[in-house]
């Protein structure tokens with residue numbers, strides 16, 4: 001039934017999805033390959049949009065991080081009005097980077113679920129990627145915490161800002177490496 005060219009449109013698709021004889025995953029796969037189980041390839045389009053968002057998140061996450069690596073040394077050397085100016089840059093690029101990372105960890109699990117039906121069957125590269133994602137998250141949270149301590153005048157937070165920022169950046173780069181070995 002799933003292989004027939006005319007599947008009866010979205011209403012028929014929903015009906016078939018509720019029939020015990022149709023495996024929903026098979027139906028979604030059929031839809032992705034050009035069928036019409038859920039309408040005009042809706043899952044396929046959604047997956048492409050999610051992947052696009054994933055890559056945009058990657059660009060914002062890494063871009064924000066690189067900019068922070070440039071602003072950081074200027075921030076700690078700045079005084080007076082320049083300090084406030086640098087702090088504004090720090091906050092702006094920090095938000096860009098965190099938003100990018102947020103997009104990655106929202107779109108990633110959605111793609112994993114919709115495209116692969118979960119992590120089963122993926123190689124250990126996927127789990128290595130998840131470890132680096134977790135380290136990057138810890139680095140970002142620590143960097144923000146250390147940054148707000150610095151903003152309150154605590155200069156002893158500077159080394160932690162540097163270490164956590166670099167750990168987050170390196171972990172994201174390694175997560176990309178693992179992603180390529182997992183999915184390409």
Ligand code: HEM
Nearest residue numbers: 051104105108109111112133136172175176179180183184
């Ligand atoms: C630091 C966070 C992350 C980075 C830097 C990242 C990076 C990437 C990159 C570069 C790709 C493309 C790989 C390729 O096609 O060769 C990718 C794909 C993918 N990522 Fe992530 N990712 C992150 C977080 C996550 C998370 C948390 C999950 C899920 C739990 C996830 C799930 C996926 C999936 C399912 C794909 C394959 C998409 C497809 O083939 O259509 N990602 N990721």
